[in-house]
Amino acid sequence: MTYRAFHPPLRTLMGPGPSDVPPQILEALGRPTIGHLDPRFIDLMDEVKTLLQYVMQTGNALTMPISAPGSAGMEACFVNLVEPGDTVIVCQNGVFGGRMKENVERCGATPVMVQDAWGSAVDPQKLEDALVGHPEASLVAFVHAETSTGAQSDVRTLVELAHRHDCLTIVDAVTSLAGSPLKVDEWEIDAVYSGTQKCLSCVPGISPVSFSDRAQHKIGNRPHKVQSWFLDMNLVMGYWGKGARRAYHHTAPVNAMYALHEALRMVHEEGLENAWARHRHNHEALKAGLEAMGLTFIVDEAHRLPQLNAVAIPEGVDDATVRTRLLQEHHIEIGAGLGELAGKVWRIGLMGYGSRIENVTHCLGALDAVLANLGAPVNSGAALPAAEKVLAA
Numbered sequence: 001m002t003y004r005a006f007h008p009p010l011r012t013l014m015g016p017g018p019s020d021v022p023p024q025i026l027e028a029l030g031r032p033t034i035g036h037l038d039p040r041f042i043d044l045m046d047e048v049k050t051l052l053q054y055v056m057q058t059g060n061a062l063t064m065p066i067s068a069p070g071s072a073g074m075e076a077c078f079v080n081l082v083e084p085g086d087t088v089i090v091c092q093n094g095v096f097g098g099r100m101k102e103n104v105e106r107c108g109a110t111p112v113m114v115q116d117a118w119g120s121a122v123d124p125q126k127l128e129d130a131l132v133g134h135p136e137a138s139l140v141a142f143v144h145a146e147t148s149t150g151a152q153s154d155v156r157t158l159v160e161l162a163h164r165h166d167c168l169t170i171v172d173a174v175t176s177l178a179g180s181p182l183k184v185d186e187w188e189i190d191a192v193y194s195g196t197q198k199c200l201s202c203v204p205g206i207s208p209v210s211f212s213d214r215a216q217h218k219i220g221n222r223p224h225k226v227q228s229w230f231l232d233m234n235l236v237m238g239y240w241g242k243g244a245r246r247a248y249h250h251t252a253p254v255n256a257m258y259a260l261h262e263a264l265r266m267v268h269e270e271g272l273e274n275a276w277a278r279h280r281h282n283h284e285a286l287k288a289g290l291e292a293m294g295l296t297f298i299v300d301e302a303h304r305l306p307q308l309n310a311v312a313i314p315e316g317v318d319d320a321t322v323r324t325r326l327l328q329e330h331h332i333e334i335g336a337g338l339g340e341l342a343g344k345v346w347r348i349g350l351m352g353y354g355s356r357i358e359n360v361t362h363c364l365g366a367l368d369a370v371l372a373n374l375g376a377p378v379n380s381g382a383a384l385p386a387a388e389k390v391l392a393a
């Protein structure tokens with residue numbers, strides 16, 4: 001038996017992540033591996049931390065990349081801040097709030113669920129009612145940008161409410177980071193996690209996290225040991241903390257850190273506000289095209305994420321047929337619906353490097369061609385002119 005080297009096909013990734021990784025990041029990934037305690041690597045770690053503080057808009061000293069995907073960042077926040085017997089309010093408006101609930105239960109704590117319809121933002125009034133009804137709660141957790149629906153919630157308001165009731169906050173910013181405003185210090189978030197594979201357009205498998213001083217104080221004064229050795233921030237800090245006396249904790253994914261450094265450097269070079277504006281502009285063009293075609297968004301305009309566009313699948317159109325043809329004939333990946341939205345929506349991502357004019361027009365043209373060919377009830381030919389009008393403005 002011989003095995004051939006794996007050469008992936010060239011795709012345009014326009015789903016819910018991973019997003020397309022630009023050539024300069026792939027080039028950084030391929031640079032020679034050095035030791036994870038090499039002084040030059042330690043210098044790189046310091047820059048990665050500083051750049052992460054910039055993209056997260058925070059001065060938190062405990063800001064670092066976890067050497068594992070977004071799910072590990074989520075778990076890191078929960079296992080460090082939740083203790084057995086705690087009550088945690090979890091706001092759920094899509095798939096990922098459900099995972100937060102799982103995390104709370106696995107920490108031996110009690111989740112109190114605040115439910116909102118999938119496609120809606122988290123309702124602050126419902127959170128306030130839960131806080132009043134559960135004065136024993138010590139923590140509030142919610143998703144900023146629900147990748148399963150394309151809805152964003154008002155972090156500042158939700159955090160303010162939680163603090164008024166003496167609760168710390170955990171915010172999932174996997175899809176929001178670098179794609180739309182996320183201001184960790186200004187909004188006074190206590191713990192936040194993200195992922196590298198969305199609007200940073202880095203390789204998947206790393207999860208930036210940041211903890212406020214209040215959160216760090218709680219972690220440092222826990223009566224119970226954090227049940228996860230790998231994700232115990234008290235231990236991870238010995239490796240990622242300040243100064244040259246870094247102790248071995250785990251072997252960092254050295255080359256992936258080169259890639260993350262390059263991804264963060266690119267955001268810094270573009271400017272965070274410019275990156276947010278680019279995501280917004282390209283979303284407006286895509287939206288104009290999709291709506292001209294006759295497709296409708298499932299999230300109301302005020303709460304729509306520019307980087308994740310969820311549209312209803314037209315009546316009588318088979319979800320999988322369209323996605324398969326887009327992939328096989330046009331090399332474009334778009335996302336299917338998740339959970340209760342499976343088979344009902346398509347999720348079109350314009351994330352990071354993928355948020356480009358040519359991706360907007362490529363996707364609209366291909367979708368129009370496939371839908372028209374299938375006899376779907378769309379206004380064929382209307383999408384591209386509508387998008388171009390926005391792009392030219």
Ligand SMILES: Cc1ncc(COP(=O)(O)O)c(C=O)c1O
Pocket residue numbers: 016017069070071072074096143145146147148172174175195197204205
């Ligand atoms: C909102 C949200 N949270 C958490 C995750 C989990 O991240 P990962 O797949 O990198 O583990 C995702 C992944 O898509 C996500 O969209």
